[in-house]
Amino acid sequence: MESATLPLQDSLKAAFKPNSIAIIGASNGPRLGGAEMRLLIHSGFKGEIYPINPKESIIQGKQAYPSILDVPGPVDRASIIVPASKVLQVVKECGEKGVKVVQIYSAGFGEMGQKGEQIEREMVEIAHHYQMRIIGPNCIGTYCPSSGLNFTKGASKETGNIAFVSQSGGIAFDMVTRGHIMGIHYSKVISVGNCIDLDHSDYLEYLADDEETEIIGFYIESVRNGRKFVKALQKAASKKTVVILKGGRTASGSQSVASHTGSVAGDFQIWNALFKQTGAIPVTSIEEMLITLLSQQKIKRFVDKKIAIVGNGGGATVLATDYCEEVNIELAQLQPKSAEKLTSLGVAENGRNINPIDMPAGQLAAEEGKLFGEVVKTLCEDEEVGYLLFHFNLIPIMNYMDLENIVQKMIEKLKVVDRTKTNLIGVLRYNGDPEVENIRFKAAKLLESQGIPVFSTIEQGLDGISSVVNH
Amino acid sequence: METAEMQTIILNEIESRQLLEDQNINLNKYAFTRTKEEAVNQARTMQFPLVMKVVSPVIVHKSDFGGVQVGLKTVEEVEQAYDRIYENAARKGVLRNEIEGVVVQEMIEGVQEILVGIKRDPIFGPVLVIGIGGIFVELFKDVQLGICPLTEEDVSKMIEGLKGFPLLNGFRGRKQADVNALISLSQKVSAMAMENEQIVEMDLNPVILKENGYGAVAVDARIVLKQ
Numbered sequence: 001m002e003s004a005t006l007p008l009q010d011s012l013k014a015a016f017k018p019n020s021i022a023i024i025g026a027s028n029g030p031r032l033g034g035a036e037m038r039l040l041i042h043s044g045f046k047g048e049i050y051p052i053n054p055k056e057s058i059i060q061g062k063q064a065y066p067s068i069l070d071v072p073g074p075v076d077r078a079s080i081i082v083p084a085s086k087v088l089q090v091v092k093e094c095g096e097k098g099v100k101v102v103q104i105y106s107a108g109f110g111e112m113g114q115k116g117e118q119i120e121r122e123m124v125e126i127a128h129h130y131q132m133r134i135i136g137p138n139c140i141g142t143y144c145p146s147s148g149l150n151f152t153k154g155a156s157k158e159t160g161n162i163a164f165v166s167q168s169g170g171i172a173f174d175m176v177t178r179g180h181i182m183g184i185h186y187s188k189v190i191s192v193g194n195c196i197d198l199d200h201s202d203y204l205e206y207l208a209d210d211e212e213t214e215i216i217g218f219y220i221e222s223v224r225n226g227r228k229f230v231k232a233l234q235k236a237a238s239k240k241t242v243v244i245l246k247g248g249r250t251a252s253g254s255q256s257v258a259s260h261t262g263s264v265a266g267d268f269q270i271w272n273a274l275f276k277q278t279g280a281i282p283v284t285s286i287e288e289m290l291i292t293l294l295s296q297q298k299i300k301r302f303v304d305k306k307i308a309i310v311g312n313g314g315g316a317t318v319l320a321t322d323y324c325e326e327v328n329i330e331l332a333q334l335q336p337k338s339a340e341k342l343t344s345l346g347v348a349e350n351g352r353n354i355n356p357i358d359m360p361a362g363q364l365a366a367e368e369g370k371l372f373g374e375v376v377k378t379l380c381e382d383e384e385v386g387y388l389l390f391h392f393n394l395i396p397i398m399n400y401m402d403l404e405n406i407v408q409k410m411i412e413k414l415k416v417v418d419r420t421k422t423n424l425i426g427v428l429r430y431n432g433d434p435e436v437e438n439i440r441f442k443a444a445k446l447l448e449s450q451g452i453p454v455f456s457t458i459e460q461g462l463d464g465i466s467s468v469v470n471h
Numbered sequence: 472m473e474t475a476e477m478q479t480i481i482l483n484e485i486e487s488r489q490l491l492e493d494q495n496i497n498l499n500k501y502a503f504t505r506t507k508e509e510a511v512n513q514a515r516t517m518q519f520p521l522v523m524k525v526v527s528p529v530i531v532h533k534s535d536f537g538g539v540q541v542g543l544k545t546v547e548e549v550e551q552a553y554d555r556i557y558e559n560a561a562r563k564g565v566l567r568n569e570i571e572g573v574v575v576q577e578m579i580e581g582v583q584e585i586l587v588g589i590k591r592d593p594i595f596g597p598v599l600v601i602g603i604g605g606i607f608v609e610l611f612k613d614v615q616l617g618i619c620p621l622t623e624e625d626v627s628k629m630i631e632g633l634k635g636f637p638l639l640n641g642f643r644g645r646k647q648a649d650v651n652a653l654i655s656l657s658q659k660v661s662a663m664a665m666e667n668e669q670i671v672e673m674d675l676n677p678v679i680l681k682e683n684g685y686g687a688v689a690v691d692a693r694i695v696l697k698q
Contacts, residue, residue: 260609
């Protein structure tokens with residue numbers, strides 16, 4: 001097989017951690033080629049940047065070159081942002097230059113039907129001739145905070161242990177920017193487009209061995225070589241946590257009526273079988289992906305430990321109990337001494353309200369959260385409890401105290417918890433009021449700085465715990 | 472995504488059985504007959520009770536057509552069943568020359584009817600399907616899928632994953648079914664699909680799973696081949 005001899009590790013290392021980048025189609029203007037370069041400079045990329053554009057001599061303060069062949073030094077990675085009709089020629093020049101990997105941002109190949117497919121094949125042939133690999137086409141770039149690669153504003157500069165590979169550029173944006181707000185940190189995020197050369201299996205293989213990565217997220221629409229993919233997924237999922245969002249789950253192929261088997265084995269069922277067989281975690285929406293990644297990153301799995309819940313809202317507490325059962329997580333049966341302590345603190349009575357615990361807003365906020373702190377301490381010191389979900393509905397609390405101040409005080413109280421024994425999971429609820437939102441955001445960032453994952457609803461928090469406990 | 476229509480041929484029960492026999496898959500004793508006399512003669516060589524089934528390329532769900540007659544205890548019952556099959560088919564508008572013949576076979580009793588099947592996926596290749604079988608397959612859809620190749624442990628997990636698994640495992644005083652025999656039969660079926668690229672779909676439905684230690688026997692089969 002030809003592909004066995006093609007470089008993979010070196011090519012993807014060059015994609016994420018290049019010493020030098022050529023941006024083919026860079027400009028001073030507002031379009032993609034200009035934005036790519038600005039983001040690269042702004043994100044602190046330390047290697048050489050070579051803008052390529054025959055119409056300019058200086059681009060964003062750097063010497064521009066008419067062709068990549070004019071660049072004096074070696075080039076590890078090229079981002080190709082030119083019209084589709086010029087891509088083939090540019091790929092050829094990159095090969096001649098000795099570029100290790102190109103990411104083709106340009107779109108408009110698959111859509112061109114047979115002619116487009118022909119061009120794709122030629123590009124791959126040329127690239128392989130030069131031992132060069134192709135990412136894309138039809139993608140939006142690469143994000144790697146440790147090397148300063150970036151494709152969007154609103155991305156975190158902090159490195160985390162999650163890698164995300166996306167067949168959709170839009171979803172790559174969502175993961176990076178929404179992830180940043182939620183406190184999810186990545187080792188790398190890459191938009192991989194049509195996968196005409198490097199495909200899902202290659203990215204999986206690379207990330208399975210990547211020291212920066214413990215959790216791998218995928219958005220997949222289609223896979224070309226199924227057997228290779230199953231093998232790569234088996235290997236990756238045996239070493240790391242792999243979470244997959246599959247687009248087009250219900251698109252059924254030509255369903256057979258000739259056999260019973262054909263009628264019960266549609267695409268959806270086959271993908272589910274794949275997840276079960278490999279141990280990959282399936283999710284079905286962008287939200288679920290974000291919640292799962294955040295939880296896998298922040299919540300440790302403590303075998304045989306159960307969950308305790310405390311917060312304001314009687315109805316919300318009842319619903320939380322129901323939801324625990326629905327997502328297959330168990331509420332802790334507290335030890336007698338914990339129950340006694342809760343009774344003496346005045347939150348439990350006659351063996352009721354022990355877990356989950358409903359603490360009305362006034363009680364939560366009383367004495368700057370002193371009672372809340374004592375309850376948290378009692379719950380976390382109980383041997384049964386490995387996960388403590390605390391939820392604040394901010395609006396009722398606001399009626400008692402200065403919200404910003406009291407929430408910070410309550411968060412202070414969480415410091416008594418021995419985090420090597422108990423996970424803390426926060427839920428900050430509110431009504432969407434922009435003023436409260438600001439306070440909520442600050443509180444969320446404060447919690448995040450202590451490594452505590454924060455969710456917007458109790459159900460999301462429980463989903464997150466469930467994803468850790470049940471996988 | 473491949474959308475081109477694939478040309479396929481559906482093998483009848485006799486042809487399907489021949490392929491399965493080549494793989495040492497356990498099947499009940501059967502004979503294909505073209506006349507009532509032949510059917511009676513074959514019946515005399517078998518152990519009663521018997522089952523008779525219509526063989527016709529135009530009939531997919533044989534039992535819906537009254538094309539399956541079960542529990543035949545005597546030669547007279549075989550003769551009557553033969554006539555009934557042709558009458559039922561005629562009533563559904565199937566012409567006499569669209570019927571190739573009738574299969575006579577020994578009726579197998581067991582703990583549970585199981586579906587074992589293959590579907591070749593355009594991306595992942597052969598997918599093994601194990602389910603609670605019989606005529607209610609599509610109704611309950613209690614099936615587990617696995618992408619081939621599969622280890623013994625994978626197949627075992629698939630079987631345990633069925634909602635109806637307790638039916639094989641002594642539920643309410645039922646006999647323990649021969650799950651090991653089902654695993655080994657399933658492994659043979661997947662190996663067959665891995666080796667023979669022509670196989671597009673396979674149905675062994677039902678496979679009669681007997682009491683533990685007594686094996687699993689396929690009593691009906693349908694194979695779809697790529698032309």
